[in-house]
Amino acid sequence: MSVAETKAEKLDGWNRPPAMEPEGEGELLEIAMGPHHPSTHGVFRMDVTLDGERVMRLKPVFGYLHRNHEKIAEGAAYLASMPYTDRLDYFCSLSNNWAYALAVEKLVGQQVPERAQYIRVILAELTRIQNHAASIGFLIQEMGASGTPLMYAFRQREKIVDLFESLTGSRMMCNYMRFGGCRVDVSAAWLESARTVVAGLPAFVDEFEALLTTNEILMARCQGVGVLKADLAVNASVTGPLLRASGVNYDIRKVDRYGIYDRFKFRVPLGDHGDVYDRYMVRVLEMRESIRILEQALPAIPAGPIMDPKAKLRGFRPKPGEAYGRIEAPKGELGFYLISDGSPNPYRYRVRPPSLINLTILEDMCLGQNVADVVLIFGSVDIVLGEVDR
Amino acid sequence: MKSVEEIKTAIEAAVPGAGVEFVSNPSPSAQHSLRLAPDRAVEIARFLRDDPELALDFCSNVTGIDWLDKEFSEKVKVKRTVTKTIDGVEQPVEETVEETRKRVEPGYLEAVYHLYSVAKGHGPVVIRMRTGNRSDRVELPSLTPIWRGAEFQEREVFDLYGIVFKGHPDLRRLLMWDGFKDHPMRKDYVEPDDYEYEPTPHDAVLKRAQAHKAMAGK
Numbered sequence: 001m002s003v004a005e006t007k008a009e010k011l012d013g014w015n016r017p018p019a020m021e022p023e024g025e026g027e028l029l030e031i032a033m034g035p036h037h038p039s040t041h042g043v044f045r046m047d048v049t050l051d052g053e054r055v056m057r058l059k060p061v062f063g064y065l066h067r068n069h070e071k072i073a074e075g076a077a078y079l080a081s082m083p084y085t086d087r088l089d090y091f092c093s094l095s096n097n098w099a100y101a102l103a104v105e106k107l108v109g110q111q112v113p114e115r116a117q118y119i120r121v122i123l124a125e126l127t128r129i130q131n132h133a134a135s136i137g138f139l140i141q142e143m144g145a146s147g148t149p150l151m152y153a154f155r156q157r158e159k160i161v162d163l164f165e166s167l168t169g170s171r172m173m174c175n176y177m178r179f180g181g182c183r184v185d186v187s188a189a190w191l192e193s194a195r196t197v198v199a200g201l202p203a204f205v206d207e208f209e210a211l212l213t214t215n216e217i218l219m220a221r222c223q224g225v226g227v228l229k230a231d232l233a234v235n236a237s238v239t240g241p242l243l244r245a246s247g248v249n250y251d252i253r254k255v256d257r258y259g260i261y262d263r264f265k266f267r268v269p270l271g272d273h274g275d276v277y278d279r280y281m282v283r284v285l286e287m288r289e290s291i292r293i294l295e296q297a298l299p300a301i302p303a304g305p306i307m308d309p310k311a312k313l314r315g316f317r318p319k320p321g322e323a324y325g326r327i328e329a330p331k332g333e334l335g336f337y338l339i340s341d342g343s344p345n346p347y348r349y350r351v352r353p354p355s356l357i358n359l360t361i362l363e364d365m366c367l368g369q370n371v372a373d374v375v376l377i378f379g380s381v382d383i384v385l386g387e388v389d390r
Numbered sequence: 391m392k393s394v395e396e397i398k399t400a401i402e403a404a405v406p407g408a409g410v411e412f413v414s415n416p417s418p419s420a421q422h423s424l425r426l427a428p429d430r431a432v433e434i435a436r437f438l439r440d441d442p443e444l445a446l447d448f449c450s451n452v453t454g455i456d457w458l459d460k461e462f463s464e465k466v467k468v469k470r471t472v473t474k475t476i477d478g479v480e481q482p483v484e485e486t487v488e489e490t491r492k493r494v495e496p497g498y499l500e501a502v503y504h505l506y507s508v509a510k511g512h513g514p515v516v517i518r519m520r521t522g523n524r525s526d527r528v529e530l531p532s533l534t535p536i537w538r539g540a541e542f543q544e545r546e547v548f549d550l551y552g553i554v555f556k557g558h559p560d561l562r563r564l565l566m567w568d569g570f571k572d573h574p575m576r577k578d579y580v581e582p583d584d585y586e587y588e589p590t591p592h593d594a595v596l597k598r599a600q601a602h603k604a605m606a607g608k
Contacts, residue, residue: 062564066566070550109417109418234508250448324419337504348455360542390565
């Protein structure tokens, strides 16, 4: 890289991952990791070209789970797509609900009552904690620690998922939020049990960290692996913990202040190196910040209605126009882009999937690494194939 | 942050003859957009990214829209000469007749980009581009050289809508398989009866069997 090269020129050159030169002689080996590789969390294929153990090229292949969610949603009424958003990122159905409800509320200019806003924040932060716990569990699983850490994470996740079940009737496919509010009110008993679960969370994170953070194997495998530079991360539209681990302070809860996030005190954890270890660390710290938000939100929840009284459930026809609404989902920026032509169905319904877009730089992160680290780097991106392929 | 009109003025000052058009959005979200002329779009996009005040370094969302041919019928009053028999004599008479005329506005495909600024924390700025039509003039310039984040999303738009992005480094189908022919997100897409139909030697046998069955009853 010449000294005269400006930042703009550097950015322009980033539309491809760098070409790799093989070391020494010998043939390159092409292998297909997936679509049934256990580390891919579904059906996803990476066509990897190897020089010995070194990754020379990596081409992700998508579409095994594609069902054209967007087309289906364009043929259905607005509300009819709400249960389908649960199936995008099936770990975080409540965040998906919120993102979709937020986009529709922007499209029609609806207000959400105070109590419903609090419920949304509580559920979204619980979702974030269980997603991060599970994703760390899977990451450790992929490192070869079969079972135990994952079960620790799942033990706690199960308590949160039980809360979801007792409120919405379903553990994972919650279908809970509505345009202008929520479907059912939380009871005093539910809030009490939520407080109990949240009170147990700091001890869980402490225990998790005591077992993992300074673990020698984890440090050896994760530090300096899969480094992602901040400039490239921004240019490649990477969002979520992956972006913040590279040291970019961009959290949509802080930037857009959607919902009532401006009322809570929380910090945005940032990484320094942008490697797998920083991503692990950022997720752990985000869990702690989410607990902090929950500790503020649970006692402060006001009484009142949970639905906008003016909200229309039947004959819902937004006026012509378009809106893009986005939230900070546990995996990154989840956005919905809607165009209405005045009919009961959206003319255009687009999901901005963080999982798919975060994979744009998968090849850049994996080049030059060992093939065993590909599994780890891929795991640290934290994706769900239901959202990647839609 | 600058308003959309101010951004339009800034673009016109930086890129002379840019041909930017303001597109109003009547919904309460008030996310107005700018329509770029495809031939200058890369230049404008580079300006949007590198301008220190706008600094739109983050291309969040890229998507396509399919707008079908629109048919308008308007009633027009036309003067016409009609031969009429008046008082037993045939003579030409001028008359005003109402006539319905149909006008077809050709459809097009549209690519929409939602831009944000990570450095400044503002957004979204919505830019859009139109293709010439829906069949043979479907080329648009790719903005992947400006924002890497558009890479997979432009591939998806190419796959599902059939917009060909010129200058994209790796334009292949993303979600559908390589041998797939059509573009499923288009509004006039017709689903095939059988996605995986392949002719086999048994087809001939089946046909003969059906012909035989039809004859057997007689």
